Each structure stands twice: as structure tokens, then as C-alpha cells.
Amino acid sequence: MAKMTSDFFIERLKAWGVTRIYGYPGDGINGVLGALQRANKTGDGIEFIQVRHEEMAAFMAAGHAKFTGELGVCLSTGGPGATHLLTGLYDAKMDHVPVLAITGQAEVTARGASYQQELNLDRVFADVANFVQEVASPAQLRHLVDRGVRIAVAQNGVTVLVLPKDIQDEPWQDPPHVHGFTHSGTGYQRPKVVPYQQDLQRAADILNAGKKVAILVGAGARGAALEVVKMANVLGAGVAKALLGKDVLADDAPFVTGSIGLLGTKPSYDMMMDCDTLLMIGTGFPWTEFLPKEGQARAVQIDIDPAMLGLRYPVEVNLHGDAAETLRALLPLLEHKDDRNWQEEIAKGVKTWWQTLEERALADATPVNPQRVVWEMSPLLPDDAIITSDSGSCANWFARDYKVKQGQRASLSGGLACMGAAVPYAIAAKFAYPDKVVVALVGDGAMQMNNMAELITLQKYWQGWSNPRLIVCVFNNQDLNQVTWEQRVMEGNPRFEATQDIPDVSYAGFAESLGLKGIFVDDPQRLQSAWQEALAADRPVVLEVKTDPDVAPLPPHITLKQAKGFMASMAKGDRSAGKVFADTASQIVNEILPGKKS
Template identity: 60%
Template sequence: MADTVGDFLLERLSAWGVKRVYGFPGDGINGILAALGRSDDIEFVQVRHEEEAAFMACAHAKWTGEPGVCLATSGPGAIHLLNGLYDAKLDHQPVFAIVGQQDRSALGGSYQQEVDLMSLYKDVAHEYVHQCSAPSQMRHLVDRGLRIAKARSCVTAMIVPDDVAQGDAVKDPPLEHGTVHSGPGYAPKPRIIPPEADLMRAAQVLNECDKVGILIGAGAIGAEKEVTEVAEVLGTGVAKALLGKAALPDDLPFVTGQIGLLGTSPSAEMMNECDGLLMIGSGFPYSEFMPKPGQARGVQIDIDPGMLSIRYPMEVNLHGDARDTLQALIPHLTPKSDRKWREKIEKNVAQWWEGVEKRSRLEAQAINPELLFWEASPRLPDTAIISADSGSSANWLARAIKAKPGQMISLSGTLATMCPGVPYATAAKFCHPERVSVAFVGDGAMQMLGINGLITIAKYWRQWSDPRLIIAVLNNGDLNQVTWEMRAMGGFPKVEETQNVPDFEYAAYAEMLGLKGLRVTEPGQVGMAWDEALAADRPCVLNVYTDPNVPTVPPTVTREQAMNYLKTLMKGDADEASIVKQTFKRVFS
């Protein structure tokens, strides 16, 4: 039986199936912290920074499909959660944030750490954010917060003044006017299938096209069988948006890989030449990588009707779940007898992967960063959970990691924020302690939050059934993605004072924390380092010295990008000789 509102909060979370809360303490949540000390049902994961807690809650949702829950104190604690919560919001993940507030009697008095949290959270948790101003509210605020987060795949939040949390629980409000009587639980989302007439119209469009291109995103995860069957029937290939990398394995000969600036040439060629476009579960935003308007007839499937026909003018828009909608669509599709389009795509895909291996082995001043990913790919288990931070690590993940059946792969998609790499990988070990977790992180993100995240790993790794967690740091002394964006998009040379990152002994730091650390400085050490890390009896940090001047050449180089690149060189880049040499080798290899 709950004694305080804080106790009842945890009891209610447990009734919803919540087993874990990621957070950091503070006196604005003393009542909840005390309840956590009395609870046997809810595990509290103490992070090093509230931003890490929010990233871990987002990752929890991605790795399990269930809402992630994070907890922070009033004022600065609540503010620190925001970046991770926006990551969840923009990637449509269910996260329930619980934040403290000063005592009700102090509100409005410019009290210490008093922040207008309702206004602050009104955007990131716009679907549902409320303050628990009376103990009798706690029941329905938890119920609605979790139910809406699950139903709408969004961020919700509850603000709890500390005097409320420490007050006596009201488990069953009196049945009278002005009270709310809610219950826990939410059944699986209902199946949404478009009307038969719309399915037939979509099939007609696809049947009439000779060269269909398919683009899938995270919404296609779980529909691997159906996407494969559609690709076989239509005789075409499948390109993937970044969050959909694990939706189909890359060893399928018709999977063209990623699309976009960090995409592959087979994906670019398919989009440039197709006369039909089938887009499934993706909000891929970059129109310059889609077919030209009028080039292709479009059909889109998405569970969110607000995302239909917003990236490309579609002829048929199907509001529905990817798997169920494809199952209903397939019987209406006519198999393509001419397989020349499919054969061309498969030939391009085979050539692409041959090129990746060849480019990964090109000599560089330090270690070619592509080699780090290429050597990891065949070694990572089929059940590995793979994360990457934003930046050049995301580029190389997209291009050089061949997704296997059974693997989970994710990163910050729409927000594309720095710092989730280590928290994502850490959350994976709490969600699936028996699986290997790997994160690829740039040195900028590692210094921003990742180093602190290693302390969280050191605190908890002994409780995981399989302790293997590998953080591969791309130590190139440069905020590399921004540097290349300046060169290719702005026509500016590298600005040393803004872009250089100080060296740090990540492996030695890991060893100091009781983890394993490996310093990798030569190309010949890369494969052996992965083998050693995967054989380790504890989490491991690979400090890999990579060459910042190896460019991730886009699948197609626009005239504007070429001109900006030339402008950069004419203005005199500090690394001019090296970037010219590396670019020449990659383009003409």
C-alpha cells in the first residue's frame, strides 16, 4: 500500500509495466527519491547528467518499443532533459518525463530554481504536459501520460511539486463531482489498413510503372518480409533512410543502402531513373535526393497521416501500418516479367560494396575511418545493438556497416544532435543485457558527454549478463562533420580555432574506470582491436586515431558543391594538400 504520493507514483508506474527510470537526483524530487529507496519494483539508473537520462529514455523506447521514463529535479534538472526529449519527439518515440518543482506555496515568488515548467515543456511535450497540484491527480496524470505516449509515439511530461510528492497518497479519490477516476493499461495499437479502393488505386499506379523505386524508413521495421515480397514482385530495389537501416539487411542483393548526402550511388541512381516511387514509413526530408517532380508517380504508406505527401507529391496516399498495408496491397500487384531494371540495380549494389571495401583500405595519414567500420561489420554478432553519434560517425555507419538480420541500429535521426551515442549504447545494455552493444562516437561528442557516460557504464556493467559494450571513438582532433560542411556547402576553409578538438587518452581513461581500453594507431591494428574488444570480459573503449581529411564523398556531387570545394582550396585550407590527395584517391579509386 502506498504511503506518500511518491510511493503511489512508483506503484502506478509499476502497474503500467515500467521497471526502470533513468535520472539524476535533486532536492526538487526528494519525495520521489525517498520512495525509490523504499521500492522493490522500480530500478533507478543514476546517470551523470540529466541529458544522458533523456537520451537513455529515448533509446529505451527505440530498443524495446515501450515508453522510456526519465526523472529530473526542478529548474536546471528539468532544463537539462530537453535535448534528449526533443530527440525522442522528433524521432516519434514514447517517453514520459517526470520533473520536480518547488513547493506549491513558493510558486510565483521568484523562488530558487523556480521555472515556469508548463510553458517550458509545452512544445517538447505538447501532446500532454500537466502539473500534479493535488495528490488525487497523480493517478490520472500517470495513466494519461503513459497512455498518450504509447498511443501517439510522443513525449509526455508530468510536473510534481515536491510538497505534493511528500504528501499523503490519495489512491482512490471520492466518487464526487470534480474528481477523475482512471485506470492503467493500453492494448496494442489497432491495425490501420487503408480502404480497399485506395489499395487498388495504389496497385494500379505501381503496376503501370516500369521502374519503381522503393524507399523505406523506421516505419518499415517489422515489415521485412512484406517489403522483400513487394520488391520481388515489382522487380526493383529498396533504398533506406538512415533510421530505417535495420529495416532490411544489407546482404540482400537488391538493397541499395542509404539515401541522401551520406547515401550510396545505387540509391541515387535508382531515384534518378525510376518512374514510380513507393515510400514506406519514412519522413526522409531532403527533396534533392528524391525523384524530380513529375518524373515518378508516387505511392506512400505512413502510420502518421500528417506525413503523407509532404516529401514528394504522391498520387496515392495510404494511411496505415506498413506491414498490414503491404499485406493488403500485395495481392493487387502484378509481377514484373521484365527483370532488366532489377538486374541493373543488383549489379550496381554489388559494385558499390566492392568499392566500399576498396576505399576502406586506401592509405591515409592516420587510420582511414571507413576501415574502422568495415572491419567491425563482419565481426559484430547478428544480435548486436549498434548506435552512432551525429557527425561523420553517422556517415561511415550508413555506408560501411552491412546491417544483418536481427541487429538493431539507431541514432538521432531528425534532431541529429550530438551526444546520444554513448547513452543509446548504455541503455541497450539495460534493455537487453544479454546482447552486445556498440557505439561509434566522434571525439567532439565524446568530450561533450560521452566521457561522463563512461562513468555510468563503470557503475553498472557488472550487473549485465553479457558485459560486452564497445565504444569506438573516432579520434581525429576535429569537429569533422562541420568542417566538411563548411568546405562543401559554404566554400570556407577549415577554421582551426573553432574546429580543432584537443587530444584525450580515451582508452587510458577507460582503464582508470576499471573498463578495458585499447589505443589504435595503425591500420593493421583495427581488426585485432575489434577481436580483442569482442572477447573482453568487460566494456571496452577503442581510441582510434583516424584521418580527418578522408572525405565522405556524396553519391552525386552537385555543381554548387564542386564550386564551394574549389573556393575552399583557393582560400587556402590548412589541410589543403591532404584533402586534395584523399579526395582524388576516393573519387578515382
């Protein structure tokens, strides 16, 4: 049988190191699926993971890229299958990870005829993709694959390749050595990117002059943990973490203040409000109100993406470079600070904060305090566990109550902050590292939106994993909780039952119906043993916890505007007003009354 263009396509992806594709079939991409099948028969294939929905395939590709550093790949048919990919691809774009999306398309001969499932996909994907092209002839495919993959990997972005049905099934022929054809090749090696010496010295002068140095790290600092610790020790600095950088440093170091922002910690907020010097490393943290006031601090920033430099704070020295390499070049230029008062004050604040978190987690609630769910989980996790979190109120407890250990990995949808990413991220992590324990923290809203269906994907594949332990922890409070609190605090409106109430579903029971393990908890005294049972299970587990929706996800600093909004929502007849005041949300009032402490 003559080699078809789709066969060459699979060979070329294999040559680029692709080992796994997440996707969903359809007639518009059947030629590529046939090539995958033929390649697998000869042992030269690529593993295909069948998901329940194309959006989940894109999230899995993004999750694969986040946890491995490799190119993530997803696939769909044309038309609606292709448009379903968009949300997951925007997640990859906004969190700066390399993903290749492969989609089908109507036949070239039918293009422009308003044919079934014919969409102008190059236009559809133009905003999300660093590179998007529709293949017009077999001879074009080679350089489109090579250029597209290289751009995605080099730019940490998204490439979309659109393959019409008839092109997939045409005979393959190498491009001839004549005018009008191009001959591309595979391979890419990331360069060593380090700023000029004079710029490093300018940065060192600012850091050496600082008395109160604060460091903020993001996902771009991953791989530079040792250098960041050395910087903190030399400068007597504290280190805060943007949410995507949560796993860059362990939380057991006394100078690590934890997360920053609305989901962040009080020590991180206090450090930023008091510092005189700021060093940002590999972060695009968006909320500038949690950074020093303009003019308060002198700033240095390091980022591999020059488009992110100077974007969030007026920076005196912008260093375009790889985080680890740049820090290694910068360290010899720094002067060791003998005065440790600043760092010691930070350490005291961190110690007090962990005590505060414990008190909040163990506070009574009806029936289970959601903070306690993560607080009990944290010390039980293996040192190499991988944790994913969905957006929503569970992300608050992930950000604060999960005390990350060195060697653990953790992530969530950062820039897009999209519901529905936790379970597909966890599945991708499990395929990449089948020997590790993986935990997904998910709100009941996200479970109902799209994650319940992916439990079927778990059921389909789990027996092929060397270690079957994957835990989906569902916070069941029958409330779209994060938005409820935003309605109260940001808008000053009472909880709107028509938008916020969601059905009570037996998530543990649904897991049992699939042949997975389900555990239901509505007693806080059962939490620790439930986590132990889940971590010892011989198959994936859905751990469903009935949590209290009226435990407030308090920001690290409550503004007068937020407090007024909260009080206004209560005054307007929020049905939970009395209980909210009695529980942890009363701290909102304490924050603004003289002589009170939270």
C-alpha cells in the first residue's frame, strides 16, 4: 500500500518526539486516525487517548505540557470538534505552555461552498495560535509540521494545523527540488539566554542597595529553585509565589510567604506592602494592587518572554533571560546582607500565618469546613505527588492550605482561570507519570460542568497504569461558591439563588457505578481516615466531601470597599446572613473595626 500523506504526518510527529495525542474522532480526521492505526501495528505509532469531549483533550494537552515541559498534542475533527478545542487552547496560550492542535476540515474541493462542517478554522484560531495554517497540498505539510512544532516549543505557545479530508488520503510525495517548494527539517534546541554583563551589574546594584528585598516567583522560575533560595539567603529576602509558581519552592522554608493575590496569604501581602526592593522572576502575576505601590520599591525583573517584562510594575532593570541561567550569572555580583531583621520578621509572620490557617481549618462548620479538606490532605501526600486544582473556591484552599513539599508538582488554570481543568490535568499527569499519586481538587460546579464525564475516561484507562492511585476530591456544597462570594463582597449583592444553586449529586455513587471507588464524608472527624483510605486504594477514587458554602474564602487584605459590599449584601437579605456572621466570614468585620484582630 502506498504511503499516504497522513502516514507521513504521523511519522513526522514521531520524529519530533510526540508520544501521545489526546482527542476525539470524527470523519473529518479519519485519515490521520487511520495512519495512527497503521503505525501502531508496526510498533512505530503514537498513543491515542480517547477523551469524552474535545475541550478536555485540549486541557490534557496543556496539562501534559505543564507537568512534563514537552509539547502537548490534541486532535479533533473539523467544524464543532475544532471549535470545542478553543477553551483548552486559550488555557495553554495564557499560561505559556507549548501545545499542538490537529483538526480536520472539509475537502479542499468543497472549500468555499458552505459545505457541512466547513468553517474558516484559520480565522477561528487566529487569536489563540502563535502559528495556524491549513494544508493545501501534500508537499506543503512537511514544512508546516516542522515550523509549527518549532514555533510552539520555542515560543511556549499554540500551533494549530488544519488538515482537509482529501489531503489526508492523497499519496505522499516528498517536495521536489524545484522552484516553488521548500525543504524543512526537524529539531530544536533551546538556547542559553543570559543578559549582558552591564545589565546584570545594574540589577545587582539595585538589589545590593535594598534593605527590604521581596522576591516574587512564577512558573517561569521552575527549575531555578536552588538559585532562588541562594538569592533569598544572600539578600535576606522573603519569597512569595504566584499561583502558577506554587510548586517552585517548598512551603517549609521560613522565608517563603506562600501565594500572593486574592487567593494569597497575609505574609505575602505584608511583605509587598513594606518592601523597598522587588525582584520578579518568571511571573506574569496580574493583580498589581497586591504589588508595592508605584514608587515605593525599586524593581528588577527576569523573564524569558520579553513581552512580559515591565508589564505589571515599573521596572528599572529588565533582564531578558532564562531564570536559572540569569540568577547564576547574577549571584556572584551580590553582596551578602548581614542584617537579617527583615527576613526574621517575615519568618515570624509566616509562622503566625500557618497557625492562623490551622485555626481556620479546624473551626466548626456545617457539616465540613472546606479548608480542613486540604489541610488534612497536605501532610499525607507522598513527596512526589502531583496536585491539580480547579478554579472556584477550592482554589483558595489549594493556594493556602496545601503545604507543598519539595519534589511535588501542582498546577491549575492560571491566566484563564477556567472551570473544568483539574480532572483533565490530572489525567494527563497520570499518563505522563503513571507511577505517581495524582490528586484533583474540584468544586461541584466544575464536576457537573464537564469533569464527571472524564471519570469515564479514568474508568477506560486506569488498569494500564503501574500505580492506579488517582483521587478526585469533590467539594460538594451545592453552590457556585466563588461567584457567590464575589456577588456578596465585590458587588454588594445578596446570594442570587437562581444562578448559584446547583443540584445535589452523588459523585461518590457515580464513581462506584463506573467501577471506581467512591468515598463520602460529611463528618470532619472522618476526613483524615478518608484521605488515608483513598491513598491506599487499588483504583481511582472519588472522595466526595459535603462542605459548608458559608465558610468565606477571605482575601489576605480586606478593603473598606469589600467590607461595605459584604455588609450591604447581608443587609439586602442574603438567606445565609446569620450563619455567615457566625462563621469565619465575621473576620471581615473584625478587619475594619478598631481594636479587633482577625
